[in-house]
Amino acid sequence: MNTPVLALADVTYRRERKMILHGVSFTVHQGEHWALLGPNGSGKSTVLGFCGAVTHPTSGTVHVLGEQLGRVELQALRRSIGHVNPRHPLTSPLTIREIVLTGITGTIETPLRWQPQPDEADRVDALLDTLGLLRIAEDRWPTLSQGERGRTLIARALACAPRLLLLDEPSTGLDLAAREYLLETIDLLDETHSEITSVLVTHHLEELPRTTTHAVLLAKGRVVAAGPAETVITTDNVSTAFAHPIEVHRHDARWTARTRRATRPDPAATH
Numbered sequence: 001m002n003t004p005v006l007a008l009a010d011v012t013y014r015r016e017r018k019m020i021l022h023g024v025s026f027t028v029h030q031g032e033h034w035a036l037l038g039p040n041g042s043g044k045s046t047v048l049g050f051c052g053a054v055t056h057p058t059s060g061t062v063h064v065l066g067e068q069l070g071r072v073e074l075q076a077l078r079r080s081i082g083h084v085n086p087r088h089p090l091t092s093p094l095t096i097r098e099i100v101l102t103g104i105t106g107t108i109e110t111p112l113r114w115q116p117q118p119d120e121a122d123r124v125d126a127l128l129d130t131l132g133l134l135r136i137a138e139d140r141w142p143t144l145s146q147g148e149r150g151r152t153l154i155a156r157a158l159a160c161a162p163r164l165l166l167l168d169e170p171s172t173g174l175d176l177a178a179r180e181y182l183l184e185t186i187d188l189l190d191e192t193h194s195e196i197t198s199v200l201v202t203h204h205l206e207e208l209p210r211t212t213t214h215a216v217l218l219a220k221g222r223v224v225a226a227g228p229a230e231t232v233i234t235t236d237n238v239s240t241a242f243a244h245p246i247e248v249h250r251h252d253a254r255w256t257a258r259t260r261r262a263t264r265p266d267p268a269a270t271h
């Protein structure tokens with residue numbers, strides 16, 4: 001078996017005397033698409049911080065792209081990781097094309113006097129095309145819809161040709177049509193960038209792309225279940241994680257969740 005893309009083994013994380021993660025373990029292999037699920041405060045962002053080589057665990061081990069955190073220069077490792085953060089801290093009114101180019105420089109703004117090489121410009125154009133942004137490539141960030149911003153940030157994350165793509169609640173703030181377009185775009189990456197491994201964080205099962213292969217369900221800093229999506233995202237596991245009776249359904253590779261209603265006597269039934 002190939003070296004895992006991510007391997008968390010018995011990871012704990014403590015901040016200001018508070019235990020945030022208690023023995024989290026899961027392993028991600030190349031080409032898999034993982035979802036990190038759980039209620040508010042369950043530890044999803046903290047786990048994503050390890051996946052992105054941003055934070056070190058308090059104990060346990062984290063291997064990212066074969067390197068153990070704590071024994072490797074994080075900056076170098078991060079160059080192989082594309083991170084889609086909906087709170088992208090851009091302040092200047094860059095165009096979509098300029099923003100995607102900052103994925104190559106690894107910066108938020110365009111570096112002074114930096115010009116892309118012809119092959120880099122071509123790569124960015126190809127990404128703009130894949131993500132349906134070529135026609136509006138000169139539109140500027142402040143004028144973009146949330147959906148256009150989401151797709152721009154995915155193109156930016158892919159510009160450095162990453163091996164691992166992290167998507168932190170990419171559907172936040174999107175209307176129904178924009179969410180569906182974004183999810184279709186993420187599904188398309190399974191064809192256009194089949195070598196990429198991804199981890200997507202969300203609270204909502206409806207926001208899981210069809211191409212999701214695996215999931216980790218967290219609650220209060222512990223793993224409720226981890227593994228193939230269809231064995232993890234079940235009525236029982238989701239109800240346990242969210243401490244609420246939730247009924248989970250899967251149809252056409254998409255998930256839905258709603259409160260499980262107590263069975264009431266059928267008034268039409270005869271006794």
Ligand SMILES: Nc1ncnc2c1ncn2[C@@H]1O[C@H](COP(=O)(O)OP(=O)(O)OP(=O)(O)O)[C@@H](O)[C@H]1O
Pocket residue numbers: 015016018020038039040041042043044045046047203
């Ligand atoms: N630096 C910190 N200091 C103290 N507590 C922290 C720190 N970072 C996170 N926490 C706490 O750790 C817990 C897990 O936080 P985390 O942001 O990882 O959860 P989450 O599942 O991503 O939540 P949400 O869905 O609300 O974004 C929360 O209770 C949070 O308040």
